[in-house]
Amino acid sequence: MSTPTFRNLIIAYTATEPGRDALNLGIAMARTSGAHLNLVTVIPEDNVYAAVYPSDRGHMPIIQQQVREWLEQAQASLPADISSSIHTISDSSDAAGLLTATQQLNGSAIVLGGRRGGLLRRFRLGGTATTLLHSSPVPVALAPGGYQNQEKLSWLTAMFGTRPGAEAVIQYALAAAQSFNLPLRLVSLLFLDQAQADSLPDGIETADLIAQVEQFGNEQLAAQAADMVANDQAATVVATGKDVHDAVEALTWMEHELVIFGSSRLASNQHTFLGATAARILRHIPSPMMVIPAETT
Structure with missing residues (x-):
């Protein structure tokens, strides 16, 4: 097995609370390993199947400009010791876009924020997290709702x-x-x-x-x-x-720990697959977690 590394993290960033949770976890992981942060936002793909009237596609440059501004603001908020870059990618889904970005940018792990849940349910998995936790070729880290730590993992x-x-x-x-x-x-x-x-x-x-x-x-x-x-x-x-x-x-x-899970036996080789027991466990833990692909070598 090659040495585990967080050298090039793909941060699933949106200008939302889950996006900020993901960014905070990325900062903590970067301070632990010296990683570079790639702040990535997926923009809905402009195609004939998009849910917009075909002749009214002038909105895309406006969306792209707004997303770029959000990414620039997020990058400007990063501590001075964090190396970073910002990226937008167009795709039909957030999960597909993040996987494409991971491949293009040679990402070593994907970092997500979980949906906000109730007091006793620290993690709620949205569609993007669920897809990536069952299909990613690199480890997937998930921050719990309200995650604020930016210090090195302990x-x-x-x-x-x-x-x-x-x-x-x-x-x-x-x-x-x-x-x-x-x-x-x-x-x-x-x-x-x-x-x-x-x-x-x-x-x-x-x-x-x-x-x-x-x-x-x-x-x-x-x-x-x-x-x-x-x-x-x-x-x-x-x-x-x-x-x-x-x-x-x-x-x-x-305090400031990262919980690591393996993938289920149902996983295809070199891909993640969050098992049923791990899925139940993450409902009860307050710490960020990471699922590694099956047969990581």
Whole structure:
């Protein structure tokens, strides 16, 4: 696997609250890795199928000018230490346009803002996020509603289970933590009833989770994880509960962390696919999250 990098981020920018959330997360990721930010806005494609009377297409230059002004204002608001450029692209959908921009600009990850939701629903996935989380060839990061942090990320948290894909997220997270010099938390969720939870032995947070890394990853990853734990560069947590809500609510969330998920076994090779369990988890977490493509190498 090549070293994880945020070198060239595609920021899905609109002059809206989700757009500003995405921009803030992009700044935090750039300060973590030295990345360049590409602020991209997708403009509806002007074609015969557009929902506008065919003879009245003079509105497009006006839209393009307004979008350009919004992008320039966003770029002007960036901290002085952030490298950036602005781009517009025309396409039939925001998701398709962002994928095209990612290809043209050699993007290493796409950063989105989530739809604003209720107090207990930190993430709401709009159509663009849903499409990209199930089809992107690069990692997709999503900021929760109201995300304001612009400081360097302070933690990476990798969440994995017992299904195929665990090895990829463990490997990616270990490499990312070392590449960006960040502490790492490896989290495994166990869904147990109260009797089963009470019978868990002491020390499961480290010993059993390292064993899971070996079982669902490989011996090399387990040794790497154990070494990082021994050197206080990583922590291990087994979160237990009768369901996703209980297990996730038992976790303590770190300030300025990024939560990493692997893709579902349903993903096509080298593309993202947000699994059902991960989709349930993100309803309950307050931190930004990122889904990496299947079999990231």
